[in-house]
Each structure stands twice: as structure tokens, then as C-alpha cells.
Amino acid sequence: MTIDTITKKEFSDMIRVAAHRLEKNAKFVNSLNVFPVPDGDTGTNMSLTVQSGFKSVNESEADTVGRLGKALAKGLLMGARGNSGVITSQLFRGFSKSIEAKDDLTAADLAKAFDDGVKTAYKAVMKPVEGTILTVAKYGANSAMDATKSSEDVAVIMQAAVKGAKVGLAKTPSLLPVLKEVGVVDSGGQGLVFIYEGFLEALTGEVSSESEEYTPDEGEMDEMVNATHHQSVQGQFTNEDIKNGYCTEMMVELGQNPTSDETFDNDTMRDYLDTIGDSLIVVSDDEVVKVHVHTNYPRKVWEEGRKFGSLVKVKIDNMRIQHETIVDGDETAPAATAVATKSSEPVDYAVIAVSSGEGLSDLYKSLGVTNIISGGQTMNPSTNDIVDAINSSNAKRAIVLPNNGNIVMAAKQAAGLVDIPVAIVPTKTISQGMTAMLSFNPEADIDENQENMEDSLDTVKSGQVTQAIRNTSIDGLEITKGHFMGIVDGKIEVDDKDIVKTTEEMLDKMIDEDSEVITILVGKDGNDQDAQTISDYLSDKYEDLETEIHQGDQPVYPYLVAVE
Amino acid sequence: MAITINTKHGQIDISNSTVSSIVGGAASDIYGIVGMASKNQLRDGMNTILNREDFSRGVVIHQEDDKLAVDVYIIVGYGIKISEVAKNLKEKVKYNLETMLGTPAGTVNVYVQGIKVLDDIK
Numbered sequence: 017m018t019i020d021t022i023t024k025k026e027f028s029d030m031i032r033v034a035a036h037r038l039e040k041n042a043k044f045v046n047s048l049n050v051f052p053v054p055d056g057d058t059g060t061n062m063s064l065t066v067q068s069g070f071k072s073v074n075e076s077e078a079d080t081v082g083r084l085g086k087a088l089a090k091g092l093l094m095g096a097r098g099n100s101g102v103i104t105s106q107l108f109r110g111f112s113k114s115i116e117a118k119d120d121l122t123a124a125d126l127a128k129a130f131d132d133g134v135k136t137a138y139k140a141v142m143k144p145v146e147g148t149i150l151t152v153a154k155y156g157a158n159s160a161m162d163a164t165k166s167s168e169d170v171a172v173i174m175q176a177a178v179k180g181a182k183v184g185l186a187k188t189p190s191l192l193p194v195l196k197e198v199g200v201v202d203s204g205g206q207g208l209v210f211i212y213e214g215f216l217e218a219l220t221g222e223v224s225s226e227s228e229e230y231t232p233d234e235g236e237m238d239e240m241v242n243a244t245h246h247q248s249v250q251g252q253f254t255n256e257d258i259k260n261g262y263c264t265e266m267m268v269e270l271g272q273n274p275t276s277d278e279t280f281d282n283d284t285m286r287d288y289l290d291t292i293g294d295s296l297i298v299v300s301d302d303e304v305v306k307v308h309v310h311t312n313y314p315r316k317v318w319e320e321g322r323k324f325g326s327l328v329k330v331k332i333d334n335m336r337i338q339h340e341t342i343v344d345g346d347e348t349a350p351a352a353t354a355v356a357t358k359s360s361e362p363v364d365y366a367v368i369a370v371s372s373g374e375g376l377s378d379l380y381k382s383l384g385v386t387n388i389i390s391g392g393q394t395m396n397p398s399t400n401d402i403v404d405a406i407n408s409s410n411a412k413r414a415i416v417l418p419n420n421g422n423i424v425m426a427a428k429q430a431a432g433l434v435d436i437p438v439a440i441v442p443t444k445t446i447s448q449g450m451t452a453m454l455s456f457n458p459e460a461d462i463d464e465n466q467e468n469m470e471d472s473l474d475t476v477k478s479g480q481v482t483q484a485i486r487n488t489s490i491d492g493l494e495i496t497k498g499h500f501m502g503i504v505d506g507k508i509e510v511d512d513k514d515i516v517k518t519t520e521e522m523l524d525k526m527i528d529e530d531s532e533v534i535t536i537l538v539g540k541d542g543n544d545q546d547a548q549t550i551s552d553y554l555s556d557k558y559e560d561l562e563t564e565i566h567q568g569d570q571p572v573y574p575y576l577v578a579v580e
Numbered sequence: 581m582a583i584t585i586n587t588k589h590g591q592i593d594i595s596n597s598t599v600s601s602i603v604g605g606a607a608s609d610i611y612g613i614v615g616m617a618s619k620n621q622l623r624d625g626m627n628t629i630l631n632r633e634d635f636s637r638g639v640v641i642h643q644e645d646d647k648l649a650v651d652v653y654i655i656v657g658y659g660i661k662i663s664e665v666a667k668n669l670k671e672k673v674k675y676n677l678e679t680m681l682g683t684p685a686g687t688v689n690v691y692v693q694g695i696k697v698l699d700d701i702k
Contacts, residue, residue: 052609052668053675096661099668103611109659139698140657142608142615 034214048203061098068095085112100204110136147192152205155184366409373569402430439466445478447578537568612665617693647686
């Protein structure tokens with residue numbers, strides 16, 4: 017089959033597949049990184065750069081390939097990271113300049129764009145170092161240009177570019193001594209080959225080279241779904257703009273059950289759903305298929321899923337009513353997801369807290385937190401999740417409460433990756449986060465807030481009650497599997513088989529003459545009756561203390577307490 | 581001022597121009613830097629791009645609490661993420677100084693003295 021033009025759709029597919037291919041192989045690229053500084057981050061940097069390009073393409077409303085190329089170049093420029101990322105952004109700056117007036121691309125346009133990209137990239141450096149991405153791009157472009165003499169099929173041109181790039185990559189060790197020394201090909205060059213292979217894969221549907229087929233994992237499926245949804249919701253300001261009113265998602269576990277009567281095929285399902293909606297994503301692996309579609313017929317979507325297995329999760333939002341969830345299936349999000357309220361008006365402050373459990377989220381919101389990233393003890397959100405939350409908050413400045421010692425670093429990294437001022441208040445527990453919120457002043461500037469919030473952390477002691485999962489001995493304390501542990505500010509202080517007793521003993525250790533208020537947050541595995549028992553115990557024993565009980569719904573910890 | 585490294589066999593003095601060359605060499609490896617600029621714009625004129633042998637005029641070396649502090653004056657190509665280029669340069673300068681001289685660089689300050697518009701391909 018000949019493909020003679022690249023339209024807007026193919027172009028954005030190319031970028032998407034390339035971004036995923038690179039991301040999937042980022043670790044491998046990292047492992048090759050020896051030039052200019054051998055710090056093993058080339059793959060990560062390039063991948064983040066290309067992700068940023070894809071995001072920009074994905075959110076673009078461009079109606080021609082040329083304008084889409086412009087969006088790509090802008091995204092790459094904004095997101096460029098590391099030497100490799102800067103070169104990549106410059107390559108595609110030249111590429112997009114070359115195609116900016118085109119509606120669609122022919123084979124000749126594509127080859128010329130590669131060539132122009134290389135020319136632009138070679139100009140922006142004092143002394144072009146051969147044996148790097150530049151070399152690989154040059155070989156790829158030359159090979160693509162040669163191919164235009166004999167073919168007008170864009171897939172053939174892309175194939176030639178991949179082939180040429182691989183030849184260039186194989187030459188890198190002989191051009192750059194440091195590579196030969198280590199016995200590797202150039203990492204950035206390898207990254208570019210992955211990008212080109214992704215382009216080819218998008219055009220032909222075949223995976224080039226010996227790598228296994230790409231199947232997105234759960235988290236990636238979610239990201240794709242969110243990105244597509246975001247893209248189509250953006251820019252629709254009035255209800256009249258919305259053609260397909262229901263944002264419909266489902267997850268189907270493929271396989272035998274009373275209703276599954278057909279063998280699943282990704283393309284067949286996609287083709288059918290394409291006829292009843294837009295913003296369509298169908299991603300699948302051997303076990304599950306995830307679907308996101310905007311349609312006026314949600315029932316048809318679910319009926320389609322039902323044919324191939326059992327529906328494990330369905331969700332429908334009426335987009336004409338601001339995000340009102342009507343049905344929401346099980347709540348186990350496979351990855352940390354940011355619940356963001358995208359307002360069209362930029363807000364002044366975003367306060368972002370990491371927390372899990374609906375009750376805690378509500379409590380945080382009542383204290384003035386604007387965005388919750390769900391996560392915490394058992395699933396730490398990544399730097400990227402935090403960056404996304406900051407970016408989607410649409411705020412001029414942001415304060416982040418990690419609420420967990422393991423997330424503080426990720427939050428600090430995220431702060432460096434966004435364009436607005438961000439303050440990280442290093443809260444290690446849920447209780448500290450809440451105390452910090454009491455010192456938050458929306459009128460104050462960000463530094464002042466950070467200082468005040470950080471200072472307030474000394475005034476609270478955090479206690480956590482949870483069940484021991486194995487026998488151990490820590491800090492001279494014997495811990496028995498199945499018993500409950502009382503943890504005060506990260507240190508295990510109490511071990512007892514009775515949960516109420518554990519909590520009471522722990523509180524006794526926390527309370528001193530300065531204590532005034534005690535807050536008990538009841539988790540998923542805690543209950544109100546026990547919480548009341550604990551509260552009564554406290555009021556009997558300590559006269560002047562105030563005790564508050566709140567529903568936190570947090571997992572893992574039946575009770576969280578704060579002593580202030 | 582020069583850098584002095586004391587070893588048990590005696591001392592090694594490394595001249596500023598040597599350090600400047602090392603720093604300049606680092607800059608030429610970094611993508612997006614189209615030249616070194618003179619730190620002394622009044623004397624050398626605005627945004628003069630220095631030749632390789634004059635790199636030392638675009639680098640200032642001074643001592644800061646027993647550590648080496650380096651100021652680098654660069655010119656960047658138009659349409660490139662300047663902040664990232666500067667960051668890459670800092671990393672490379674630190675890495676070069678540590679591997680070639682064995683002296684940890686304390687601070688590396690990057691001054692972007694100008695942007696050169698590279699004629700785009702038409």
C-alpha cells in the first residue's frame with residue numbers, strides 16, 4: 017500500500033508513537049550516555065523533550081500539517097532538556113520551518129524537511145561535533161533525499177531515513193573517540209533513531225527492527241486517555257461547541273464471561289466507535305482494553321465493550337454540565353492522577369496537596385487546597401504527576417505539600433520544571449500538611465507563605481497507626497506481625513495487639529503540657545466507635561485538651577492523629 | 581592569579597589562560613552556543629565573537645572560599661532554549677574542570693551576552 021501524503025492525522029500519530037517509543041527505551045538510551053557529560057540522563061532528557069513536543073501537538077487546534085509542525089517546534093523548544101533535547105528541538109525547528117506553508121506533506125516535502133532540519137541544527141553550534149545526534153540526523157536526511165529519486169511513497173522515504181540514521185549511528189564510535197573508548201554508540205543518536213522508528217511505525221503500522229511490539233501499560237493508557245480528553249475539551253467554551261456531549265470511558269477485562277461472545281480486535285472496535293463519537297482512544301494489551309470517547313451514545317460504547325469481556329470500570333461525564341460525574345465505577349486509580357479543575361481564568365495561587373482518601377481530600381479542600389494529587393504511602397506520585405498538577409492548575413504561582421518524606425524530592429524536582437514560581441513546603445505527614453495550611457495566607461507572597469508554613473511544622477506532632485506486616489525489631493522495640501504500631505513522627509513507639517490501646521498509648525507519648533488540640537482522622541480501616549472511645553479516654557485523662565474527629569478515608573492507616 | 585595544586589612532590593601551577601581554554605573548550609562542545617563573548621564589552625565592542633585563541637577574554641576565573649569560581653560569557657543562537665543551554669554549559673564546565681584539573685569548581689556563572697540570529701533556511 018502506498019501512502020502518498022502525510023496529513024494532520026498521520027503527523028500527530030507520528031509524534032505520538034515516537035514519543036512513546038522513546039519513552040519506552042529511555043533507560044536504554046541513558047545507559048549509553050557518555051558525551052558531553054556522562055551522567056546517564058540523555059534518554060530521560062530527550063524523552064521529556066519529545067513528550068513536551070507531543071503535548072503541544074496534542075493540544076493544538078492546527079488545521080494544517082504546517083501549523084501542527086509549528087506547535088511541535090514550540091513544544092520542543094519549551095520543553096528542551098539537556099544537550100540532546102536542545103539539539104532535538106533545533107532539528108525540528110528547521111523541520112517545521114521547512115513545512116510551515118504546507119497543508120499536507122508529500123514524500124519530497126518530508127525528505128526536504130529532514131534536510132532543512134539538519135542544516136538549521138548544524139548552524140547553532142560553534143564546532144559541530146561529529147559522532148552525535150547531528151551526524152545521525154545528517155545521514156538520515158541524506159538517505160531520505162536519495163530515496164525521493166525513486167519513490168513518492170512517504171513510508172518509503174521514512175524507511176530510508178531510519179536506515180540512513182542507523183548507518184550514521186553505527187559510525188558514531190569511529191567519529192567520537194570517547195564513544196569508542198566506552199564501546200557504545202552515541203546515546204542521543206540512538207534516541208533519534210528511536211524517534212524515527214516511531215515515525216515509521218506510525219506510518220506503516222509495522223514495528224521496525226527487532227524490538228517487541230509496543231503496548232502501553234496501565235499508567236500510559238491513562239495518560240493517553242487524559243491527554244486526548246484534555247485536547248478535545250480545551251477550546252470548547254460554550255455548550256454549543258460540544259458535538260458529542262458525553263465523555264465516556266470504560267475498561268474491559270477481555271476474556272470469557274457470560275456476555276463475551278466475540279474475539280477482541282483493537283482496530284475493529286476503534287472503527288466502530290469512530291462512527292459514533294470523537295476524541296477516540298482505544299488502547300489494549302492482552303488482558304484489558306481501555307476506551308475513551310466523546311459520544312452522544314454512551315450505551316452503545318458499553319454494549320460494544322460487553323461483547324468482548326466484562327466491564328470492570330465505566331465512567332460517564334456530561335461535558336455540557338461542568339464535569340458532573342453521574343456514574344463512577346470502582347475507585348482504584350492505577351496511577352496517581354491529578355484531579356484538576358481547569359478554569360479558563362488564571363487563578364492566583366494553586367495549593368497542591370498529595371493525599372489519599374476522599375475524606376482527607378475534602379478536609380484539605382476545606383482548608384484552602386485547590387488541587388489534590390491522589391497518592392501517598394503506597395503509590396508515590398512521580399515528578400511528572402506533580403508537574404502536570406501544577407501546569408493544569410492554571411495558576412500564577414503554586415505551593416506544594418508532599419505530605420510524605422518520600423515525595424519531597426520529587427516535588428522539589430517538579431518545581432524546577434515548571435514556568436511559575438513554586439514553593440515546596442516539606443511536609444512529611446498528612447497532619448503536617450493540614451497544619452501548614454492553617455498558616456497559608458492567600459494575600460501573602462510566595463516566599464512569606466513558604467516561611468510561615470514551614471515554621472508551623474514544628475508545632476504539630478504526627479502520629480500514625482498501622483498494622484505490622486512482619487515480625488521485626490526496631491529501636492529496641494519488638495514488633496509482632498499482625499499487631500498495631502503507633503508511629504510518632506516517623507519513629508515506631510508502640511506495639512500492641514489492640515488498635516485502640518495502641519492509639520491511646522501513642523497519644524500519651526505525644527501529649528505534653530503545651531498540647532492544646534488533638535485531631536483524629538479516621539481511615540478506611542478505622543471506625544467511629546473506636547475513635548469516640550479514644551476521644552473519651554483523652555477527655556478523662558487530660559482536662560484542657562480539645563479533641564476533633566474527622567472522616568479521612570485514608571488507606572493503610574486506620575488512624576492518623578495530630579497533636580498541636 | 582593561577583590555580584595551585586599541592587602534591588607531595590611539590591606544587592603544580594596552572595595558569596588562568598589554561599583554565600580559560602578548558603572552559604572555552606567545554607563551551608564549544610555545548611550545542612546552541614555560537615561563540616564566546618568578551619567580558620569587556622567596552623574595549624572589544626558589543627557581542628564580538630571571540631576567536632578560539634581569545635577564549636580567555638570570555639572567561640573570568642577567581643577564587644571563592646578556596647574554590648574555583650568561573651564566569652563564562654557566551655553568545656547563543658536564536659530560537660534555542662537559553663536556560664537549558666546555560667545549564668548544559670555549567671554541567672560541562674564543572675565536569676571538565678574536575679576531570680582535567682582535579683579541582684572541583686565551586687560556582688560557574690554563565691552570562692549570555694547576546695543572541696545571534698542564524699539565517700534560516702528558506
